[in-house]
Amino acid sequence: MATIKKKKKAEVPPLSTASLPDIVFMLLFFFMVTTTMREVTLLVKLKKPLATEIQKLERKDLTTYIYVGAPKSAALGTEPRIQLADQLASVGDVQQWVVLQRESINEAERAKFTVSIKADVDAKMGLISDIKQELRKAQALKLSYSANPAASAEDLFKSY
Amino acid sequence: MADIAFLLLIFFLVTTTMDVDKGLLVKLPPWTEDTGEEQDIKEKNIFVVLVNAQDQLLVEDEYASLEDVRRLAKEFIDNNGDGTCEGCRGLRDPNSSDNPRKAVISLQNDRGTSYKTFVAVRNELLGAYAELREDVSQRKFGRSYDDLSESDKEAVNEIYPQFISEAEPVKIGG
Numbered sequence: 001m002a003t004i005k006k007k008k009k010a011e012v013p014p015l016s017t018a019s020l021p022d023i024v025f026m027l028l029f030f031f032m033v034t035t036t037m038r039e040v041t042l043l044v045k046l047k048k049p050l051a052t053e054i055q056k057l058e059r060k061d062l063t064t065y066i067y068v069g070a071p072k073s074a075a076l077g078t079e080p081r082i083q084l085a086d087q088l089a090s091v092g093d094v095q096q097w098v099v100l101q102r103e104s105i106n107e108a109e110r111a112k113f114t115v116s117i118k119a120d121v122d123a124k125m126g127l128i129s130d131i132k133q134e135l136r137k138a139q140a141l142k143l144s145y146s147a148n149p150a151a152s153a154e155d156l157f158k159s160y
Numbered sequence: 161m162a163d164i165a166f167l168l169l170i171f172f173l174v175t176t177t178m179d180v181d182k183g184l185l186v187k188l189p190p191w192t193e194d195t196g197e198e199q200d201i202k203e204k205n206i207f208v209v210l211v212n213a214q215d216q217l218l219v220e221d222e223y224a225s226l227e228d229v230r231r232l233a234k235e236f237i238d239n240n241g242d243g244t245c246e247g248c249r250g251l252r253d254p255n256s257s258d259n260p261r262k263a264v265i266s267l268q269n270d271r272g273t274s275y276k277t278f279v280a281v282r283n284e285l286l287g288a289y290a291e292l293r294e295d296v297s298q299r300k301f302g303r304s305y306d307d308l309s310e311s312d313k314e315a316v317n318e319i320y321p322q323f324i325s326e327a328e329p330v331k332i333g334g
Contacts, residue, residue, distance in 0.1 A: 021162040028165050031172035049279040053286040054182040063181065068275075116181055119275045126271030128278070129329045136191040144183035145279050153287075156280060157227055 044069035044083050049121045050156050051147035062112050063144075064101040066094065068127060069120035080123040082131065091127070094134040102140060118146040184282055186326075205257050207236040207265045211281060213272030226280055233288035237263050237320065247296045247319040260292075260320045268327040285324055292320050 046069045057063050067083035081088050084097050102113045115135055119128060135143060150156040209229065210218040217224045219232050237260050238250035245259040257263035265285055269278055290305075293316050297305040301312055308316065 021165060024162055024165045024169055028169040028172065031169065031176055035172050035176040049276045051184055051279055051283040053184060053283050053290055055185050057181045057183065057185075060181070065181075114185075116183055118181075121274065121276035123275040124271060125269045125273040125275060125278050125329055128275055129269075129271065132188060132326070133191075136188050139190070141188040141190065142185070143188055144181070144185050145282065146181055146183040147279055147283075149182060156283070 040065075040067075040083075040086055042067065042072070042083070043086075043088055044071055044081060045120060046118060047121050048118065048146055048148045050150035051145075052150050052153055052156060054147055054149055055144075057114060057116060057144055059109075059112065059114075062105060062109060063114045063116050064098060064140075065116050065118055065146075066131060067118050068123045068131070070122070080120060080127055082127070091130045091134060094131055095138045098135060098138040098140045102138075112142070113140060114142040114144055115140050116144040116146050184279065184286060186282070186324075189325075201262075201264060202258070204241070204255055205262045205264060207233060207257070207263065209233075209265065209267045209281060209285070211267075211269040211273045211277060213270040215274055215277040217281070226277075226284065229281060229284040230288045230291070233265060233285055234292060236265075237288060238292055239263070245319065247300065264323045264325060266325045266327055269329050271329045273329070282324075282326075286322075289320060289322050289324075293317070296320065 044067050046067060068080055069083075070078050070080050071088065076088070082091065082094065083089065084093060089097070098115060102110055105113060117128065117131065132143070135141070208218075208220060212218070217226065217229065219229060220236075224232065235251065236257055238248050239253055239256040240248035240250040240259050241252055241254055241256060242258045243252065245261070248260065250256075267281065267285065294305045296319055297303060297308055297312070297316050300316070301308060305313065305316060
């Protein structure tokens, strides 16, 4: 007896998931390599100003950050404060702290030590100037005013 | 296996921050005890930019807006009053700077000036120098300043050395 074979409908085979772990691992390694852990928790509100003439800071390990802005916690008022590492500090602490930070990097590269001031747009220059004086006293003369890149000069002017 | 990898992946996705810090690089003068140091600089070789507590600008004794600062600074630096600068194409106004090597920009702000305005003005002053350097590098080397070799960059910087002084803030008012 001849049986008539029913023609099977041509179905799309299910997607193979065998390569899924490979893809996930690839992504995992990518993020593991590129990741840098957030070093400090910001205690101040920070909205960086815009600028066009900015340069990238090449070496993160040779850079120290000083944050300036109004405290996030309402109990501390609205007057801009300085944050060094993980705590709020006063102007008087800056000099000693910067010296300590510089001492922690190796001697050959100490000349490249840079301080980056990350200040809020609403901070007043009085406080920033006080910090600058402290940095001069600490002989930390390389300074960067941290800013976000503006697309064009027009954008920059428009924000005023 | 894939589950564990996923878990790790999500962890790294969340913790990762890829911000690169960028900013205006400046160099502070060394600390000196006596603040009232006198320097022999002719009045015409100083370009004074004042910013008050209301973030208004006064450039060379005249009101100015932020848009004008770059142009005015460029004219001042490039003036070449005594004709000793070969790469300059300034107006040679006898009442403005002698040459770029003598020209000094003085930026003075109030303690109440906002950081935002300060950075914007500082940016314009740096931009004035950057544009002049770019210009001379295009004429002399036919290339952008950024593409020049270190020694060529030095040659350009020799023509337009950068003298921007950030004076101590005063209480101008407000």
